[in-house]
Amino acid sequence: MVYRIGQKVTGTVTGIQPYGVFVALDESVQGLIHISECGHGFVKALDEQFTVGQQLDVLVLDVDEYTHKISLSLRALHKAQDLLPQRAKKHYWTNRRIQTGFAPIAERLPGWTKAAIEELNQRGK
Template sequence: MEENMGYRIGQKITGTVTGIQPYGVFVSLDATVQGLIHISECGHGFVKALDEQFTVGQVLEVLVLDIDEYTHKISLSLRALDRGQDLVPQRTKKHYWTNRRIHIGFAPIAQRLPQWTKEAIEDLNKGENA
């Protein structure tokens, strides 16, 4: 689930700081919804003290990083906005040139080994008779 009361992952929102803790900053997005900017998302590099960087009542533009599917808690970021990104980076999917739907394993090799052995012996015998 990516939405919570109209909010979407990747959306830029203006909110007001309502609380500062050692682990992050709480931001009120509207009258009923609040999100958290974890200390690791407050800026690039080491952030020493959040209460020196933020004040209660301060208005911030934040980016919605995640919305928990079960608890509906909203994770916010300032750091992602500093990079000039409008959206959360998209995950790139690696493509492997295999067919994962076919589960062959080693059984077919064991099943074919007697036939291959028989054919190899026949080829050897043909070479001796020639």
């Protein structure tokens, strides 16, 4: 069979290496899913995510006509939010009714200024 870039195909995992997963597309053609194409974000260990004999739907990324190597992708078939665990939304506990702004600083500034001037005058004596 002739494989084309952008084609979605089903294959069988034949081997797992630290750098990627080998997938048999038919009896004579095998492709590689590089670790960077196995999922969105950080991929911890491929042998925990895949098993030999597992059926996968993959997308053909590249076909090298000279070496006949086929690059495959799982990541291209899924949206990022489908593969990543859902994050809990953070809620920041703030009281929005208190609107102090710079008022406390403005209230204390004359006292700070007076104390600083007194300290400077005492050092100068």
